[in-house]
Amino acid sequence: MEAILEVEHLSLSFTQYERGTRRRQVTAIRDLSLTVHAGEVAAVVGASGSGKSLLAHRILGLLPYNAAQEGTIRYEGELLTPARAQALRGRELVLVPQGVSWLDPLMKVGPQIRRGDRSPAARAQSAAALERYGLGRETEDLYPFELSGGMARRVLLACAVQEHPRLVVADEPTPGLDAAAARRILNHFRELAEGGAGVLFITHDLELALTVGHRVWVFYAGTTIEESAVEALAAGDGAHPYTRALWNALPQNGFTPLPGTQPGPGEVLPGCPFAPRCPYCRPICQTGALPPWREMAAGRVRCYGWEGGEGL
Secondary structure (H helix, E strand, O other), X not given: OOEEEEEXXXXXXEXXXXXXXXXXXXXXXXXXXXXXXXOOEEEEEOOOOOOHHHHHHHHOOOOOOOEEEEEEEEEOOEEOOHHHHHHHEOOOEEEEXXXXXXXXXXXXXXXXXXXXXXXXXXXXXXXXXXXXXXXXXXXXXXXXXHOOHHHHHHHHHHHHHOOOOOEEEEEOOOOOOOHHHHHHHHHHHHHHHHOOOEEEXXXXXXXXXXXXXXXXXXXXXXXXEEEEEXXXXXXXXXXXXXXXXXXXXXXXXXXXXXXXOOOOOOOOOOOOOOHHHOOOOOHHHHOOOOOOEEEOOOEEXXXXXXXXXXXX
């Protein structure tokens, strides 16, 4: 399959000032990699603070001035610089954001979807987009404050797909939606992929990732720790201990909590960032750089392996 987006060894840090002019670099993403292919929904799953939304903002060129980057991001085979991302944003690259505050509170829905285009063709297209997500034509005449949370999220999705994008970055797009509306939107992401687009679906919910994704990338503490086909994770065959912990935390799998907390931004531990919480941790896990990638039947995992670990 053709790769639309390639993120290779991405690290992001931010300059912060402490007392007076003292500066420090806070590392938020470290050696993160993933690929999104045409016709694919690549699901990214991880807890809050794992770097999911930060990655989305970098892809769209929305990072603040104090951000510094190492590694590369390529879109359609060419480097995706912040300037190039800004030029493509809203047309080929679109964001379905996490918060409904992205809607302009002073502008009605219709003009926001059409981006000021008053032509009959644009009006017909915006009406069709709203209908696709279960909203009537009357929604065009509403202001954002007149929308429910679920309606606002569907309007954001209609805005995003208006230009027939090549890459859709969906950052937690379903909170606030009832089950039926959420399923409908997940199906639309699949339809976008089937039409040739690439979809980067970001969520903290492993179950949602397994529902919509073709492949799943698991993030932890600002890095990728596993890439796997959905079928393997859906069968409970995650290769990394953290992936297994996410699976065990699902209600149908016992709702088993994982002791401990994820390292915070700027807290860079030697070796594997999951080591302090890992029941299979060995001395090698807490030394040196990040563990190397290991190829697996269903994907790959960043782990030295543990006793009883299948395929490791």
